[in-house]
Amino acid sequence: MNILVADDHPLYREALASILDGLGPNIRIFQAETFDEVIDCVSTINVDLDLILLDLYMGSGDWHSVVEKLHVCRPTTPVIVISGSDSRVDAERAMKAGCYGYIPKSMKKDEMLSAIRLILTGRVCIQPRNDGRPTNQSDPPAIKPDSEDARIALLTSRQRDVLAEIGTGKSNKLIARSLGMTEGTVKLHVAAILKCLGTENRTQAALVAHQLNAAPHGSESK
Template identity: 35%
Template sequence: MTEAATHPIRVLLADDETMIRHGVRLILRHAEGIEVVAEAPDGRQAVDLAAAHHPDVVLLDIRMPVRDGLAAIAPLLALDPAPRVVMLTTFGDEENVVRALREGAAGFLLKDEGPQELIRAVRAAAAGDAVLSPGVTGAVIGRMLRGADPDPADGSGEDARIARLTAREREVLAMLGEGLSNQDIAVRLGIGTGTVKTHVGAILDKTGTASRVQAALLAHRTGLAG
């Protein structure tokens, strides 16, 4: 029996648009191993409901009344256990997405993504992957680069950090820069997802990056990802 069958991924959905919540709930309701445990129309209720229902993943709209999604990230991540927070966004909102990533969000998903992309994002977030919607990843990375994101590593140069990686790890790092999930990388390289996770862990360790998002930034700064 799979883990998903014994422990469904618990999702909390926070969006002030009723139709968005309804549509996402319908999609996730029919996804195996995923359960929507609560819905909230604003960030304050999202935090309260998360404390009560202990979701694994929170799908969080950025723009909401009472408390917006950005203000809800820190209190959500302060919960024990802390959920994985994925921001729901639209084209043109890259500045707020960058702020969300800096606050600790696991990634972002465009509201008009298809059903399979939504389901894949929830599963990826629950598995510890960063969720970076390919449609806007380039723009978000560009904003973070222009914002002079501080180098999280020690004083060694970025080229030296890349040189520590094996050829396969450099391939995986380039794909992180594209915003691909572990599953997508595994399919492209023809390897198992467990092997991808091992490579990602080695990349973070060898490059001194604290997250997949920081690793993606490194891939862009060093030219591994276009």
């Protein structure tokens, strides 16, 4: 998994890189300490980025315009804000700008890793409460998962896309190529799909995918 960490404090970048090793094997970290370096990095490195962790305040520069450029340069790469600010206003501005989540630096290591995993699978966006503690701002809809339709409804649109591809028998590599994602991101989505559907393997998930493809809200075949 390839991750870009952008923060103007070298010690924090190194500490965060160490924490991110907990996401799994083969984690490759790219670093930037200014907004200009962030744009240079996403424009020039010849690898797919699975995640961008961005501090909002890194000296001069408008972070909002940087986020917009990131969406243009890397439209499929989620951007998560890692900020020393516990301001709810900052969190809401980041979410409105299209960031996948907002994680205060005050969070503990294990909490931060859990939050990043959840955000990557589309299940949650983290924002601080008024008292600075994190809260979920886009939890799954309140549907009891007592039927396949209800469980499918809990999936994000991107997860339904991946599920539809699973239904065609494609490998993670082929799914990544079809949807413009990396294999690491596909693996995260597959794990979340199996858990949400209550299925034990891809074969069982593929059976559910046939229902998804036949339903009006399902993804079209690619």
